Amino acid sequence: MTGVSFLLTVYNKASYLPAVLTAVRGQTGDFSREIVIVDDGSTDESLAVARCVTEGWPDVRIVAQANAGASAAMNRAAEEARLAHLKLVDSDDLLAPSATNLLLRALAETTAVLAVGQAQPYDYRAIPETATDDAEWRGSRVIADALAATLHTSRYNPSVMLLRRADYFAAGGCDPDVTCQEYSLSLPLALRGGFVEIPNIVAHVARGDSNRLSASAKRELANITRATLNFVRRHPDLPMRYRRMALKKAAGRARLWAQRHGAPGGPWPYVWRHVLAQMPLPVDHARGIEECLRAFGEK
Numbered sequence: 001m002t003g004v005s006f007l008l009t010v011y012n013k014a015s016y017l018p019a020v021l022t023a024v025r026g027q028t029g030d031f032s033r034e035i036v037i038v039d040d041g042s043t044d045e046s047l048a049v050a051r052c053v054t055e056g057w058p059d060v061r062i063v064a065q066a067n068a069g070a071s072a073a074m075n076r077a078a079e080e081a082r083l084a085h086l087k088l089v090d091s092d093d094l095l096a097p098s099a100t101n102l103l104l105r106a107l108a109e110t111t112a113v114l115a116v117g118q119a120q121p122y123d124y125r126a127i128p129e130t131a132t133d134d135a136e137w138r139g140s141r142v143i144a145d146a147l148a149a150t151l152h153t154s155r156y157n158p159s160v161m162l163l164r165r166a167d168y169f170a171a172g173g174c175d176p177d178v179t180c181q182e183y184s185l186s187l188p189l190a191l192r193g194g195f196v197e198i199p200n201i202v203a204h205v206a207r208g209d210s211n212r213l214s215a216s217a218k219r220e221l222a223n224i225t226r227a228t229l230n231f232v233r234r235h236p237d238l239p240m241r242y243r244r245m246a247l248k249k250a251a252g253r254a255r256l257w258a259q260r261h262g263a264p265g266g267p268w269p270y271v272w273r274h275v276l277a278q279m280p281l282p283v284d285h286a287r288g289i290e291e292c293l294r295a296f297g298e299k
Contacts, residue, residue, distance in 0.1 A: 002108075003032040003083030004100055005165070008091050009073035010037060014045040016092040016206065019127050021053045023094040026130070029101035034059035038077045041067030046091075071174035071181050074158075078168050086165050088181070092206040093119075093159035094128060098135035099202035103162035106140045106196045113167045113193040114146070114186065117160045117202030124209040134201040141197055147190035151245045154183045154224050159203035167192055175227050180220065184227040191235070221257060222296035225250050229289040243285040248277035251288065254295035263295040270295060
């Protein structure tokens with residue numbers, strides 16, 4: 001049997017947790033499992049709710065820590081995990097019953113280092129009691145150049161992801177300097193191999209809640225840009241193709257934000273960096289990405 005550790009990081013999600021945890025417990029499939037919950041300094045009743053809902057459940061560990069941010073909390077959860085595979089779960093998302101089983105199959109049938117499915121939104125004001133299932137196997141596709149795909153767009157929500165614990169740590173885990181867990185993890189993972197994607201809806205994702213970290217587009221774009229910057233700096237041997245791509249995407253995001261929402265200096269500094277990224281010139285790509293943070297009010 002294949003073992004799966006379900007990792008939930010929680011910060012002020014008390015109203016979601018009963019349905020979220022019930023969906024995790026209801027995962028179908030013949031594999032051993034455990035649930036690891038890290039409460040990241042919640043100021044509501046999240047910790048008490050998690051303890052109440054899971055009382056009497058087997059193989060549940062709950063860790064309470066001072067607030068350290070979503071990525072640091074996910075790294076803590078991974079450290080606590082004991083099984084071979086990790087299923088990341090946002091604490092306001094509902095897993096479809098067959099989600100884990102389908103993702104395990106996709107990972108097992110390829111040499112990929114990450115399996116991902118699709119997400120479907122639900123209105124946060126009406127949390128479903130159960131998530132609808134999408135259990136029919138419809139094949140998979142391998143994303144061979146996973147790094148190019150990840151740099152091109154932040155594709156995934158944590159709740160659609162499953163990977164091996166060994167690969168999580170070999171990639172260095174999530175970047176604790178940012179809150180975009182999925183993006184900061186996908187970048188170094190992509191250096192280790194391809195990703196495999198299935199067309200099935202594996203998670204139902206809350207939409208409309210202004211308290212979600214992803215609710216602020218400005219903050220989300222700044223986090224993605226900083227995660228890209230940190231990745232490029234931590235991998236000085238990264239091939240030039242990817243360094244150029246990283247700067248091009250960062251500059252493109254900054255240009256669009258400055259154009260639509262205003263920023264000191266307007267969009268033109270980022271237009272120039274976008275052009276530089278595509279030229280065979282000796283460019284400091286990391287410095288260029290860092291300068292793109294100014295569009296979002298950061299340095």
